[in-house]
Amino acid sequence: MSIRNLFQNIGPGPIIAAAFIGPGTVMVCTLAGYQFGFSLIWGLLLSILATVVLQETAGRIGLATGKDLAQLLRSQTHSPLLKILQMILVLLAIVLGNTAYESGNITGAQLGLAVFWDSPTLSLGIGQIQSGNFLIGALAFFLLILGNFQVLERVLVGLVILMSMAFLFTAVLVQPDWTAVLNGFVPSLSVEQTTTLVALIGTTVVPYNLFLYASLVKNKWKSPAGIHWMRRDIVLSVLLGGLVSMAILIVGSVNKSEQIHSAQDIAMGLDLVFGSFGRYLMGFGLLAAGLTSSITAPLAAGLVICGIMGWNQQTHSVPMRLSIGLVVGMGLVFASLGIKPAELIALAQLANGLLLPLISGWLIWLANQKIWMKTHKNPAWVTLLSLSILLITIGLGLKSISAVLNLEIF
Secondary structure (H helix, E strand, O other): OOHHHHHHOOOHHHHHHHHHOOHHHHHHHHHHHHHHOOOOHHHHHHHHHHHHHHHHHHHHHHHHHOOOHHHHHHHOOOOHHHHHHHHHHHHHHHHHHHHHHHHHHHHHHHHHHOOOOOOOEEEOOOOEEEHHHHHHHHHHHHHHHHOOHHHHHHHHHHHHHHHHHHHHHHHHHHOOOHHHHHHOOOOOOOHHHHHHHHHHHHOOOOHHHHHHHHHHHHHHHOOHHHHHHHHHHHHHHHHHHHHHHHHHHHHHOOOOOOOOOOHHHHHHHHHHHHHHHHHHHHHHHHHHHHHHHHHHHHHHHHHHHHHHHOOOOOOOOHHHHHHHHHHHHHHHHHHOOOOOHHHHHHHHHHHHHHHHHHHHHHHHHHHOOHHHHHHHOOOHHHHHHHHHHHHHHHHHHHHHHHHHHOOOOO
16 A cells, blocks of 8 residues: 555545644643643543544444435434434434534634734624634634635645644643653542543543544445445544644643633743744634634534434535535634633533433444345444444543533532
8 A cells, every 4th residue: 555545545534633723622631741741641542442443333333334424314114203302302412512612622723813913892882793703713614614624624624734833832842742742641530630631531532523524424425335445534633633732732731821811821821931922823723723623613513403304415505615614603602702611611511421422322223224235234342432432422421511610420
């Protein structure tokens, strides 16, 4: 297998990396390093494994059936009432969840932009809008409606490469104790680390990415013959994304801020470590992370809405443009209400906690249906591994909900 042939068959995977390395990931990984050093790197490794397993399953379902997850949901015939109920729940969860993600993505990208340019706040009579938020939302919207999937892939792959270089280079500048970094891969967990561990895994294993990847792979490879390429694609991409997340955690471990509540705190703390150069690298990384995620969240929501409703899923179609515009527009509204980025990230975590266990369970059930998957159904060991991950997602979901709502579930 030549390097050229490998790169020709890489495409949808980096979009998934772009989707989960958003502002929430930057903030959570930075806080993990800032508060606990390298001791939770093993949690990132666990999240990478879970992401690879679930995303590979979603991609295999897409190629084996020729349908994405939303279309499969619509195709169910065993119980019309149950099907309608599932469709309504998934539509509500994806639209509301992705709106929460989108608002956090836009706000996070604006915080990265603020390192370079202090964008003005515009008064609209009945309220105010941050011009940086508006520009980022408008850019994401126009990239989505003006480009096809191939153009979007190239744009996102380019941004992911630049973002990865920014974060990885910053981690090298830090010159960490690599022995201590390696020790961080040995699992250990204290009570005060539990919430941070949940957040680390929750920002990597993202429910809407499962819908997004199943849709993109069936458009790229068309048939089950592409499953082996799909596996290389998602493994390499998620590993790259995981390395970037680890790099952000490493950089967070040397941050000199007295406290971290925003991107400005992260930037100021890095100024004390190696001057403005590191601040600009992190600012660009955060801007790229927010922009890439602000493109993928409405794209995934549009594919789910149109797939469930049986509408055209091409980005130039009217239903897709309206669906994308709905999520971007609602994300801009939330981002302009003066809600703090941390609160928007918490809202996204709540949506993640509710949606991930449900979708993971349904995904595992689908992958074991011979009528759909034929010879590509889960082998027994994959099912066992997937069920273990499902139990983890249930625990994470309960913990996320309890943390956001201040409940004492466990």
